[in-house]
Amino acid sequence: MSRGPYPSLEGRCGDSRVSDPRSVTRWAGRQFAWSLVAAWGFVVGAGALSAQESECGDRASLRVLVVDDDGAASVPNAVVVMRWTAAERARRPVREAVGADGRLVLCAPRDATRATLWAEHGNSSSEEAVVAIVAGMSHDITLMQRSGPVRTGRLLGQVHDAVTDDPMVAATVFVPDRLRVAETDRQGRFVLSGVPVGTQELNVRHLGYAPLSYVLEVSPGLTTEVEIGMVPDPVEMEPIVATATRSRRLEIEGFYERKLWSDVVGTGTFYTAEDIDHRRPVQISQMIADESGIRLQCGARQTDCRLVNTRYSSGVTGACPLSFYVDGLPTRGIALDDMVRPGEIAGIEIYKGLSSGPAEFPPSRCGLVAVWTK
Helix, strand or coil: CCCCCCCEEECCCCCEEECCHHHEEEECCCCCCCCCCEEEEEEEEEECCCCCCCCCCCCCEEEEEEECCCCCCECCCCEEEEEEECCCCCCCCEEEECCCCCEEEEECCCCCCEEEEEEEECCEEECCEEEECCCCCEEEEEEEEEECCCCEEEEEEEEEECCCCCECCCCEEECCCCCCEEECCCCCEEEEEEEECEEEEEEEECCCECCEEEEEEECCCCEEEEEEEECECCCCCCCCCCCCCCCHHHHHHCHHHHHHHHHHHCCCEEEEHHHHHHHCCCCHHHHHHCCCCEEEECCCCCCCCEEEECCCCCCCCCCCECEEEECCEECCCCCHHHHCCHHHEEEEEEECCCCCCCCCCCCCCCCEEEEEEC
């Protein structure tokens, strides 16, 4: 299987050091007749465009602008580096130069829900900007230059199993001072920012694998890309056996199948009766409101409460109410707490956006909650 334009590093045993310089490709960006010695900041904004107005059709677009420190002039030919994160499929980072006006438009993949990006120019680099992506929307990102010496660089890479070639999730990547620590995502990718310039020792750890150390050079303001293969090193221990009895009702309704898929691609949040018993909420709406991006919005007298998605807006109030289904049927204006008590629930499915909802339910821009009773 081809792994892209740069070779991989294979840890062989123990705390082995790998120092083959051919194993790392440093992306030095474009060279210019003049150089900027600067650190970059960023300002992120978002504006809506219709699908007809967007350069990307019905997909989300990201409009990037690189400007100087006071925002008065654009910086031409800077290189924008972007990673599509929280996407169902692994994708290579995008590297594209802005035009003479300092602008660049990128179209987001349909399955991407978040992007991490920065700018590089000469021997300087911006900090990372993280943008939540909404289909059909246009997102404006301004990367702003500020004066000052550059004393750090960035490491961008992927960790995979050297035997199976599968990406490794939740591997710990760090440099010796332990102040720069990253964890790999579902595609095994990581970004380690703020790494001091010079010779550094990159360390990778994961339970069940031989620890790996790699010596590399970090350049000021530049991104060094590296790919690492970890060798399994099983730890001898007593076998652990866990058993659980599935709810027949949830099995029939496809709850476990959707939960398994969500564990792989991260489309939703699932709670079983055991999870609810462990949390012991007085009302189920309180437990749902603990989810990030969801809030319980109540009237002046703490009545007429409803759950809303804080990531989107709807109408004049700005609140984006979630849709609710109990045993597959819409609640139609009836408060969820008036319909079911926590002890009566077998399972809950929470989807926070239009793109994450399953086909079994109608589309809901603000997200939906499906409750299954025992």
